[in-house]
Amino acid sequence: MKPSSSLSNDQKLKICHHKAANPSIKQSALANWAMQEFKLSKVPTQGTISNILAKCQQYESMDSTELTSKRQRAVKHPELDNVLANWVLQCQARRVALSGDLIKEKARQFARQLELGERTLEFSNGWLAKFNIRHGFKAQKSYGESGSADLDAIDRNMPTIKEKLQSYSLQDIYNMDETGLFYRMAPDRTIAQHQIEGSKKDKTRLTFVFAANANGSHKMEPLIIGHAQRPRAFNRKSEEQLGFYYRSNAKAWMTGLIFREWLQKMDQQMQDANRKVLLLLDNAPSHVVRDLPLTNVQVFLFPANTTSKVQPMDAGIIAAFKRRYRRFQLQDAIDRDEQQKADIYKVDQLIAMKWTKAAWNDISSKTIANCFKHTGLFERETQKNEVGSEEQDIENELEDAINQLPISRPMSVHELINPEEEQQVAHEEISDEDLIKLSSSQDQEEEEDGEVMDENPPMSTKEKLNVLHSCISFLDLSNPNHVIAHKVLRNIQFEIRTIEKKQTTLDRYFCKEY
16 A cells, blocks of 8 residues: 555544653654654654644544544634634633623624524534534633733732742743734835825734743744735745745734634644743733643733733833834835835835844844843843843934935834834734624735735846845955955855855756756
8 A cells, every 4th residue: 555645633643642642752753753653655744743733632522533534624614613712712811701602692693793694503512512622612610800900910919920930940931922013114204104094905014923031042933913814925835935934814913813823832842842931921812821731831921001011022122123124124215215116115025024034033132131131020130231232223223214215204213113003903802893804814915006026036146146246346345344244245155156056966967867
Protein backbone atom coordinates (compact mmCIF):
# COMPACT_ATOMS: atom_id res chain seq x y z
CA MET A 1 0.00 0.00 0.00
CA LYS A 2 1.29 3.42 -0.94
CA PRO A 3 2.12 5.54 2.15
CA SER A 4 -0.31 8.37 2.78
CA SER A 5 0.69 11.95 3.55
CA SER A 6 -2.57 12.91 5.31
CA LEU A 7 -3.74 12.07 8.82
CA SER A 8 -7.13 10.79 9.96
CA ASN A 9 -8.79 12.35 12.99
CA ASP A 10 -8.07 9.17 14.94
CA GLN A 11 -4.36 9.50 14.16
CA LYS A 12 -4.46 13.16 15.18
CA LEU A 13 -6.00 12.11 18.50
CA LYS A 14 -3.19 9.57 18.99
CA ILE A 15 -0.67 12.37 18.40
CA CYS A 16 -2.41 14.32 21.19
CA HIS A 17 -2.22 11.29 23.48
CA HIS A 18 1.46 10.74 22.67
CA LYS A 19 2.18 14.37 23.52
CA ALA A 20 0.26 14.07 26.80
CA ALA A 21 2.24 10.94 27.71
CA ASN A 22 5.52 12.68 26.77
CA PRO A 23 5.11 16.35 27.79
CA SER A 24 8.72 17.30 27.07
CA ILE A 25 8.77 15.94 23.50
CA LYS A 26 9.55 18.57 20.86
CA GLN A 27 7.18 19.11 17.94
CA SER A 28 9.89 18.02 15.47
CA ALA A 29 10.32 14.72 17.35
CA LEU A 30 6.55 14.32 17.54
CA ALA A 31 6.32 14.79 13.77
CA ASN A 32 9.00 12.12 13.18
CA TRP A 33 7.16 9.77 15.55
CA ALA A 34 3.91 10.30 13.65
CA MET A 35 5.56 9.54 10.29
CA GLN A 36 6.98 6.26 11.59
CA GLU A 37 3.91 5.28 13.63
CA PHE A 38 1.40 5.90 10.82
CA LYS A 39 3.75 5.07 7.90
CA LEU A 40 3.33 8.47 6.29
CA SER A 41 5.04 9.38 3.02
CA LYS A 42 6.58 12.49 4.57
CA VAL A 43 7.11 14.14 7.93
CA PRO A 44 4.21 16.42 8.99
CA THR A 45 5.20 20.07 9.13
CA GLN A 46 5.64 21.94 12.41
CA GLY A 47 2.53 23.96 11.57
CA THR A 48 0.48 20.78 11.12
CA ILE A 49 1.59 19.39 14.49
CA SER A 50 0.95 22.75 16.20
CA ASN A 51 -2.58 22.93 14.76
CA ILE A 52 -3.32 19.35 15.84
CA LEU A 53 -2.20 20.00 19.42
CA ALA A 54 -4.32 23.15 19.58
CA LYS A 55 -7.43 21.08 18.69
CA CYS A 56 -6.96 18.11 21.04
CA GLN A 57 -10.23 18.85 22.82
CA GLN A 58 -12.12 18.67 19.54
CA TYR A 59 -10.66 15.28 18.65
CA GLU A 60 -11.49 13.96 22.14
CA SER A 61 -15.16 14.89 21.59
CA MET A 62 -15.53 13.07 18.23
CA ASP A 63 -17.52 9.89 17.79
CA SER A 64 -16.14 6.79 16.04
CA THR A 65 -17.44 7.87 12.63
CA GLU A 66 -15.76 11.26 12.85
CA LEU A 67 -12.49 9.74 14.10
CA THR A 68 -12.13 7.46 11.08
CA SER A 69 -12.56 10.44 8.75
CA LYS A 70 -9.58 12.38 7.44
CA ARG A 71 -11.61 15.55 7.60
CA GLN A 72 -13.33 17.12 10.54
CA ARG A 73 -17.08 17.26 10.04
CA ALA A 74 -17.87 20.78 8.87
CA VAL A 75 -20.12 22.94 11.02
CA LYS A 76 -23.38 23.42 9.11
CA HIS A 77 -23.49 27.18 9.68
CA PRO A 78 -19.95 28.38 10.54
CA GLU A 79 -20.99 32.04 10.60
CA LEU A 80 -23.59 31.30 13.31
CA ASP A 81 -21.11 29.14 15.24
CA ASN A 82 -18.51 31.93 15.12
CA VAL A 83 -20.78 34.78 16.18
CA LEU A 84 -22.36 32.76 19.01
CA ALA A 85 -18.98 31.65 20.37
CA ASN A 86 -17.71 35.23 20.42
CA TRP A 87 -20.91 36.32 22.19
CA VAL A 88 -20.42 33.63 24.88
CA LEU A 89 -16.82 34.74 25.39
CA GLN A 90 -17.92 38.36 25.83
CA CYS A 91 -20.48 37.28 28.42
CA GLN A 92 -17.78 35.35 30.26
CA ALA A 93 -15.57 38.45 30.25
CA ARG A 94 -18.44 40.38 31.92
CA ARG A 95 -18.96 37.43 34.31
CA VAL A 96 -22.56 37.04 33.14
CA ALA A 97 -24.13 33.73 34.14
CA LEU A 98 -25.30 31.80 31.07
CA SER A 99 -27.65 28.84 31.11
CA GLY A 100 -27.90 26.34 28.28
CA ASP A 101 -31.39 27.61 27.47
CA LEU A 102 -30.10 31.18 27.22
CA ILE A 103 -27.37 30.12 24.78
CA LYS A 104 -29.93 28.28 22.64
CA GLU A 105 -32.25 31.29 22.63
CA LYS A 106 -29.39 33.58 21.61
CA ALA A 107 -28.55 31.12 18.82
CA ARG A 108 -32.13 31.39 17.54
CA GLN A 109 -31.90 35.18 17.65
CA PHE A 110 -28.63 35.22 15.69
CA ALA A 111 -30.07 32.71 13.20
CA ARG A 112 -32.93 35.12 12.50
CA GLN A 113 -30.53 38.05 12.07
CA LEU A 114 -28.36 35.97 9.73
CA GLU A 115 -31.49 34.88 7.81
CA LEU A 116 -30.63 31.20 8.15
CA GLY A 117 -34.20 29.95 8.38
CA GLU A 118 -34.56 29.41 12.12
CA ARG A 119 -37.38 26.87 11.74
CA THR A 120 -35.12 24.48 9.83
CA LEU A 121 -32.51 24.54 12.59
CA GLU A 122 -32.67 22.38 15.68
CA PHE A 123 -31.02 23.85 18.78
CA SER A 124 -31.23 20.70 20.87
CA ASN A 125 -29.30 19.67 23.95
CA GLY A 126 -27.12 17.55 21.68
CA TRP A 127 -26.36 20.59 19.51
CA LEU A 128 -25.52 22.60 22.65
CA ALA A 129 -23.20 19.87 23.96
CA LYS A 130 -21.28 19.73 20.68
CA PHE A 131 -21.09 23.55 20.54
CA ASN A 132 -19.64 23.66 24.06
CA ILE A 133 -17.13 20.89 23.35
CA ARG A 134 -16.08 22.48 20.06
CA HIS A 135 -15.13 25.71 21.82
CA GLY A 136 -14.03 24.30 25.18
CA PHE A 137 -16.95 25.84 27.10
CA LYS A 138 -17.79 24.08 30.35
CA ALA A 139 -21.03 24.10 32.32
CA GLN A 140 -22.00 27.66 33.15
CA LYS A 141 -21.83 28.81 36.76
CA SER A 142 -23.16 31.94 38.40
CA TYR A 143 -20.64 34.66 39.16
CA GLY A 144 -20.94 37.87 41.09
CA GLU A 145 -21.10 41.21 39.34
CA SER A 146 -17.76 42.55 38.25
CA GLY A 147 -16.89 45.94 39.64
CA SER A 148 -14.93 48.62 37.88
CA ALA A 149 -11.45 49.14 39.25
CA ASP A 150 -9.66 52.47 39.66
CA LEU A 151 -6.22 53.71 40.66
CA ASP A 152 -7.05 53.22 44.33
CA ALA A 153 -7.75 49.57 43.52
CA ILE A 154 -4.38 49.08 41.87
CA ASP A 155 -2.66 50.74 44.84
CA ARG A 156 -4.42 48.35 47.18
CA ASN A 157 -3.55 45.34 45.03
CA MET A 158 0.01 46.34 44.16
CA PRO A 159 1.62 44.35 47.04
CA THR A 160 -0.26 41.22 45.91
CA ILE A 161 0.73 41.76 42.27
CA LYS A 162 4.38 42.29 43.19
CA GLU A 163 4.38 39.16 45.34
CA LYS A 164 3.02 37.20 42.38
CA LEU A 165 5.75 38.55 40.10
CA GLN A 166 8.49 37.70 42.59
CA SER A 167 7.91 33.97 42.05
CA TYR A 168 8.92 34.29 38.36
CA SER A 169 12.22 35.28 36.78
CA LEU A 170 12.15 38.33 34.53
CA GLN A 171 12.53 36.23 31.38
CA ASP A 172 9.37 34.31 32.34
CA ILE A 173 7.10 37.35 32.82
CA TYR A 174 5.28 38.42 29.64
CA ASN A 175 2.85 41.15 28.71
CA MET A 176 0.56 41.19 25.65
CA ASP A 177 -1.61 43.95 24.27
CA GLU A 178 -3.35 44.99 21.05
CA THR A 179 -3.18 48.26 19.17
CA GLY A 180 -4.79 49.62 16.05
CA LEU A 181 -2.87 51.32 13.25
CA PHE A 182 -4.04 53.44 10.32
CA TYR A 183 -1.16 52.28 8.20
CA ARG A 184 -1.56 54.93 5.46
CA MET A 185 -2.30 57.90 7.73
CA ALA A 186 -0.73 61.17 6.55
CA PRO A 187 1.02 63.45 9.08
CA ASP A 188 -1.31 66.23 7.94
CA ARG A 189 -4.20 67.10 10.28
CA THR A 190 -6.62 67.83 7.44
CA ILE A 191 -5.80 64.77 5.34
CA ALA A 192 -5.50 62.44 8.34
CA GLN A 193 -8.93 63.35 9.73
CA HIS A 194 -10.46 62.63 6.32
CA GLN A 195 -8.59 59.31 6.17
CA ILE A 196 -9.71 58.27 9.65
CA GLU A 197 -13.34 59.22 9.03
CA GLY A 198 -13.26 57.19 5.80
CA SER A 199 -11.35 54.25 7.25
CA LYS A 200 -14.50 52.12 7.49
CA LYS A 201 -14.80 52.46 3.73
CA ASP A 202 -11.21 52.07 2.57
CA LYS A 203 -10.30 49.70 5.44
CA THR A 204 -6.75 50.87 5.97
CA ARG A 205 -6.80 49.97 9.64
CA LEU A 206 -5.00 46.89 10.97
CA THR A 207 -4.87 45.49 14.50
CA PHE A 208 -1.53 44.28 15.89
CA VAL A 209 -0.96 41.95 18.84
CA PHE A 210 2.42 42.34 20.54
CA ALA A 211 3.94 40.34 23.40
CA ALA A 212 7.38 40.37 25.04
CA ASN A 213 9.03 39.35 28.29
CA ALA A 214 10.31 41.59 31.08
CA ASN A 215 14.03 41.50 30.27
CA GLY A 216 13.41 41.99 26.55
CA SER A 217 15.10 38.73 25.56
CA HIS A 218 12.01 37.38 23.74
CA LYS A 219 9.68 39.32 21.47
CA MET A 220 6.93 37.02 20.22
CA GLU A 221 5.93 37.02 16.57
CA PRO A 222 3.30 39.76 16.06
CA LEU A 223 -0.23 38.68 15.22
CA ILE A 224 -1.73 40.91 12.52
CA ILE A 225 -5.51 41.13 12.08
CA GLY A 226 -6.81 42.54 8.80
CA HIS A 227 -10.11 42.81 6.95
CA ALA A 228 -9.51 40.40 4.06
CA GLN A 229 -8.95 36.67 4.31
CA ARG A 230 -6.85 36.77 1.15
CA PRO A 231 -5.58 40.33 0.58
CA ARG A 232 -4.88 41.15 -3.04
CA ALA A 233 -1.41 42.38 -2.04
CA PHE A 234 -0.53 38.80 -1.02
CA ASN A 235 -0.57 37.87 -4.73
CA ARG A 236 -2.29 34.52 -4.05
CA LYS A 237 0.31 33.47 -1.48
CA SER A 238 -0.69 32.39 2.01
CA GLU A 239 0.36 34.27 5.12
CA GLU A 240 2.62 31.35 6.06
CA GLN A 241 4.41 31.53 2.70
CA LEU A 242 4.96 35.25 3.23
CA GLY A 243 6.22 34.71 6.78
CA PHE A 244 3.42 36.30 8.81
CA TYR A 245 1.00 35.30 11.56
CA TYR A 246 -2.21 36.75 10.10
CA ARG A 247 -5.93 36.44 10.81
CA SER A 248 -8.91 38.38 9.48
CA ASN A 249 -12.49 39.42 10.03
CA ALA A 250 -14.73 42.09 8.52
CA LYS A 251 -13.64 44.77 10.99
CA ALA A 252 -10.00 43.75 11.64
CA TRP A 253 -10.73 43.47 15.37
CA MET A 254 -9.47 41.13 18.05
CA THR A 255 -12.19 38.63 19.02
CA GLY A 256 -12.45 36.06 21.78
CA LEU A 257 -11.87 33.19 19.36
CA ILE A 258 -8.74 34.75 17.84
CA PHE A 259 -7.41 35.52 21.32
CA ARG A 260 -7.92 31.95 22.52
CA GLU A 261 -6.12 30.62 19.44
CA TRP A 262 -3.21 33.02 20.12
CA LEU A 263 -3.02 32.04 23.80
CA GLN A 264 -3.11 28.30 23.07
CA LYS A 265 -0.33 28.80 20.53
CA MET A 266 1.76 30.61 23.16
CA ASP A 267 1.09 27.81 25.65
CA GLN A 268 2.25 25.24 23.08
CA GLN A 269 5.44 27.21 22.42
CA MET A 270 6.19 27.28 26.14
CA GLN A 271 5.52 23.54 26.40
CA ASP A 272 8.02 22.92 23.60
CA ALA A 273 10.59 25.13 25.35
CA ASN A 274 9.83 23.43 28.72
CA ARG A 275 9.07 26.80 30.33
CA LYS A 276 6.44 27.93 32.85
CA VAL A 277 5.59 31.61 32.36
CA LEU A 278 3.28 34.32 33.67
CA LEU A 279 1.29 36.41 31.16
CA LEU A 280 0.05 39.85 32.24
CA LEU A 281 -3.14 40.95 30.45
CA ASP A 282 -5.68 43.74 30.64
CA ASN A 283 -9.32 42.75 31.08
CA ALA A 284 -10.46 43.52 27.52
CA PRO A 285 -13.73 41.77 26.54
CA SER A 286 -11.87 39.45 24.15
CA HIS A 287 -9.39 38.29 26.81
CA VAL A 288 -11.38 35.31 28.09
CA VAL A 289 -9.18 32.62 29.62
CA ARG A 290 -11.80 30.59 31.46
CA ASP A 291 -11.99 26.88 30.53
CA LEU A 292 -8.81 26.97 28.42
CA PRO A 293 -6.59 23.93 29.19
CA LEU A 294 -3.34 25.87 29.66
CA THR A 295 -0.39 23.98 31.10
CA ASN A 296 2.60 26.31 30.79
CA VAL A 297 1.11 29.81 30.77
CA GLN A 298 -0.49 31.29 33.87
CA VAL A 299 -2.58 34.39 33.16
CA PHE A 300 -2.88 37.39 35.47
CA LEU A 301 -5.59 39.94 34.57
CA PHE A 302 -5.11 43.55 35.65
CA PRO A 303 -8.10 45.34 37.20
CA ALA A 304 -10.09 47.59 34.88
CA ASN A 305 -9.00 51.17 34.16
CA THR A 306 -5.47 50.62 35.42
CA THR A 307 -3.53 49.32 32.43
CA SER A 308 -2.21 52.71 31.33
CA LYS A 309 -0.40 52.87 34.67
CA VAL A 310 0.85 49.31 35.08
CA GLN A 311 0.85 47.58 31.69
CA PRO A 312 4.33 47.58 30.08
CA MET A 313 2.98 47.66 26.51
CA ASP A 314 1.14 50.88 27.40
CA ALA A 315 4.20 52.20 29.22
CA GLY A 316 6.14 52.78 26.01
CA ILE A 317 6.60 49.55 24.04
CA ILE A 318 3.72 50.14 21.62
CA ALA A 319 4.78 53.78 21.27
CA ALA A 320 8.31 52.60 20.39
CA PHE A 321 6.85 50.37 17.68
CA LYS A 322 4.77 53.19 16.22
CA ARG A 323 7.77 55.56 16.10
CA ARG A 324 9.66 53.03 14.05
CA TYR A 325 6.70 52.23 11.79
CA ARG A 326 6.09 55.93 11.06
CA ARG A 327 9.78 56.36 10.31
CA PHE A 328 9.50 53.74 7.53
CA GLN A 329 6.29 55.35 6.30
CA LEU A 330 7.60 58.93 6.16
CA GLN A 331 10.90 57.89 4.56
CA ASP A 332 8.88 56.16 1.85
CA ALA A 333 6.59 59.19 1.47
CA ILE A 334 9.61 61.45 0.90
CA ASP A 335 10.88 59.06 -1.80
CA ARG A 336 7.46 59.01 -3.48
CA ASP A 337 7.23 62.80 -3.31
CA GLU A 338 10.61 63.15 -5.02
CA GLN A 339 9.34 60.76 -7.71
CA GLN A 340 6.23 63.01 -8.07
CA LYS A 341 3.77 60.24 -7.18
CA ALA A 342 0.12 61.28 -6.91
CA ASP A 343 -0.60 59.80 -3.46
CA ILE A 344 2.64 59.68 -1.51
CA TYR A 345 1.14 57.96 1.57
CA LYS A 346 -0.62 55.14 -0.22
CA VAL A 347 0.95 51.73 0.34
CA ASP A 348 -0.59 48.28 0.20
CA GLN A 349 -1.20 46.02 3.18
CA LEU A 350 1.75 43.72 2.53
CA ILE A 351 4.23 46.61 2.57
CA ALA A 352 2.67 47.83 5.82
CA MET A 353 3.04 44.34 7.30
CA LYS A 354 6.71 44.20 6.26
CA TRP A 355 7.32 47.59 7.89
CA THR A 356 5.56 46.27 10.99
CA LYS A 357 7.84 43.26 11.28
CA ALA A 358 10.96 45.41 10.73
CA ALA A 359 9.78 48.03 13.27
CA TRP A 360 9.02 45.38 15.92
CA ASN A 361 12.36 43.63 15.37
CA ASP A 362 14.17 46.96 15.70
CA ILE A 363 13.00 47.57 19.28
CA SER A 364 15.91 46.76 21.56
CA SER A 365 15.76 44.53 24.63
CA LYS A 366 16.87 47.57 26.66
CA THR A 367 13.85 49.57 25.54
CA ILE A 368 11.46 46.75 26.46
CA ALA A 369 13.12 46.13 29.84
CA ASN A 370 13.02 49.84 30.61
CA CYS A 371 9.25 49.98 29.90
CA PHE A 372 8.63 47.06 32.28
CA LYS A 373 10.72 48.85 34.92
CA HIS A 374 8.76 52.11 34.59
CA THR A 375 5.47 50.40 35.53
CA GLY A 376 6.61 50.16 39.16
CA LEU A 377 5.65 46.48 39.26
CA PHE A 378 9.15 45.28 40.03
CA GLU A 379 11.00 45.79 43.28
CA ARG A 380 14.23 44.85 41.58
CA GLU A 381 15.66 46.75 38.61
CA THR A 382 15.06 45.01 35.30
CA GLN A 383 18.17 46.58 33.78
CA LYS A 384 20.16 49.67 34.56
CA ASN A 385 20.06 51.51 31.30
CA GLU A 386 18.93 54.70 29.69
CA VAL A 387 17.14 54.37 26.39
CA GLY A 388 15.30 57.68 26.31
CA SER A 389 17.88 59.18 23.97
CA GLU A 390 17.26 56.41 21.41
CA GLU A 391 13.53 57.17 21.30
CA GLN A 392 14.18 60.92 21.23
CA ASP A 393 16.51 60.47 18.25
CA ILE A 394 13.73 58.71 16.34
CA GLU A 395 11.27 61.47 17.23
CA ASN A 396 13.78 64.03 15.90
CA GLU A 397 14.00 62.04 12.65
CA LEU A 398 10.19 62.03 12.40
CA GLU A 399 10.02 65.78 12.96
CA ASP A 400 12.65 66.34 10.25
CA ALA A 401 10.72 64.08 7.86
CA ILE A 402 7.45 65.92 8.50
CA ASN A 403 9.20 69.21 7.72
CA GLN A 404 10.42 67.81 4.37
CA LEU A 405 6.93 66.79 3.22
CA PRO A 406 4.39 69.03 1.44
CA ILE A 407 1.95 69.45 4.36
CA SER A 408 -0.49 72.29 4.98
CA ARG A 409 -1.32 71.53 8.62
CA PRO A 410 1.46 69.28 9.96
CA MET A 411 0.85 67.04 12.96
CA SER A 412 3.13 67.04 15.94
CA VAL A 413 5.13 63.84 16.43
CA HIS A 414 2.99 63.03 19.47
CA GLU A 415 -0.19 63.30 17.39
CA LEU A 416 1.31 61.07 14.71
CA ILE A 417 2.30 58.35 17.18
CA ASN A 418 -0.75 58.49 19.46
CA PRO A 419 -3.96 59.19 17.48
CA GLU A 420 -6.82 58.48 19.84
CA GLU A 421 -8.88 56.82 17.11
CA GLU A 422 -6.38 53.96 16.75
CA GLN A 423 -7.27 52.72 20.23
CA GLN A 424 -11.02 53.29 20.17
CA VAL A 425 -12.02 49.75 19.16
CA ALA A 426 -9.01 47.83 20.48
CA HIS A 427 -10.73 47.12 23.80
CA GLU A 428 -14.41 47.89 23.27
CA GLU A 429 -17.15 45.35 23.81
CA ILE A 430 -18.57 44.25 20.46
CA SER A 431 -22.30 44.72 19.82
CA ASP A 432 -24.50 41.92 18.46
CA GLU A 433 -24.67 43.74 15.13
CA ASP A 434 -20.88 43.94 14.90
CA LEU A 435 -20.50 40.31 15.99
CA ILE A 436 -22.57 39.34 12.96
CA LYS A 437 -20.46 41.55 10.70
CA LEU A 438 -17.31 39.96 12.12
CA SER A 439 -18.54 36.51 11.08
CA SER A 440 -18.52 37.53 7.42
CA SER A 441 -15.40 36.87 5.35
CA GLN A 442 -13.95 38.82 2.46
CA ASP A 443 -11.81 37.30 -0.24
CA GLN A 444 -10.08 40.35 -1.67
CA GLU A 445 -8.01 43.27 -0.47
CA GLU A 446 -9.79 46.60 -0.18
CA GLU A 447 -7.46 48.82 -2.23
CA GLU A 448 -9.40 51.85 -3.45
CA ASP A 449 -8.27 51.40 -7.02
CA GLY A 450 -7.90 47.61 -6.91
CA GLU A 451 -4.14 47.89 -7.48
CA VAL A 452 -1.28 46.47 -5.49
CA MET A 453 1.01 49.37 -4.67
CA ASP A 454 4.34 47.68 -5.44
CA GLU A 455 4.69 49.32 -8.86
CA ASN A 456 8.34 48.45 -9.51
CA PRO A 457 8.90 45.39 -11.74
CA PRO A 458 11.28 42.71 -10.44
CA MET A 459 14.94 43.61 -11.01
CA SER A 460 17.46 41.25 -12.56
CA THR A 461 20.59 40.30 -10.66
CA LYS A 462 22.65 42.55 -12.91
CA GLU A 463 20.34 45.52 -12.27
CA LYS A 464 20.50 44.97 -8.52
CA LEU A 465 24.30 44.83 -8.53
CA ASN A 466 24.51 47.96 -10.71
CA VAL A 467 22.32 49.91 -8.27
CA LEU A 468 24.43 48.76 -5.33
CA HIS A 469 27.63 49.68 -7.20
CA SER A 470 26.29 53.21 -7.79
CA CYS A 471 25.44 53.59 -4.10
CA ILE A 472 28.87 52.34 -3.01
CA SER A 473 30.59 54.71 -5.44
CA PHE A 474 28.77 57.63 -3.83
CA LEU A 475 30.02 56.86 -0.31
CA ASP A 476 32.75 58.91 1.39
CA LEU A 477 34.66 56.48 3.58
CA SER A 478 36.09 59.29 5.70
CA ASN A 479 32.54 59.65 7.11
CA PRO A 480 31.86 57.05 9.88
CA ASN A 481 28.20 56.72 8.86
CA HIS A 482 29.23 56.01 5.27
CA VAL A 483 31.61 53.30 6.52
CA ILE A 484 28.67 51.55 8.19
CA ALA A 485 26.58 51.87 5.02
CA HIS A 486 29.51 50.55 2.95
CA LYS A 487 29.68 47.40 5.06
CA VAL A 488 25.92 46.81 4.79
CA LEU A 489 25.86 47.32 1.00
CA ARG A 490 28.84 45.00 0.51
CA ASN A 491 27.03 42.30 2.55
CA ILE A 492 23.95 42.67 0.34
CA GLN A 493 26.16 42.39 -2.76
CA PHE A 494 27.68 39.20 -1.40
CA GLU A 495 24.24 37.68 -0.69
CA ILE A 496 22.97 38.47 -4.20
CA ARG A 497 26.09 37.02 -5.87
CA THR A 498 25.93 33.88 -3.71
CA ILE A 499 22.29 33.25 -4.64
CA GLU A 500 23.05 33.85 -8.32
CA LYS A 501 26.01 31.45 -8.21
CA LYS A 502 23.90 28.69 -6.64
CA GLN A 503 21.17 29.17 -9.24
CA THR A 504 23.70 29.07 -12.09
CA THR A 505 25.15 25.83 -10.73
CA LEU A 506 21.67 24.25 -10.55
CA ASP A 507 20.83 25.39 -14.08
CA ARG A 508 24.05 23.87 -15.45
CA TYR A 509 23.38 20.61 -13.61
CA PHE A 510 19.90 20.19 -15.07
CA CYS A 511 21.11 21.14 -18.55
CA LYS A 512 23.62 18.29 -18.38
CA GLU A 513 20.94 15.85 -17.16
CA TYR A 514 18.53 16.67 -19.96
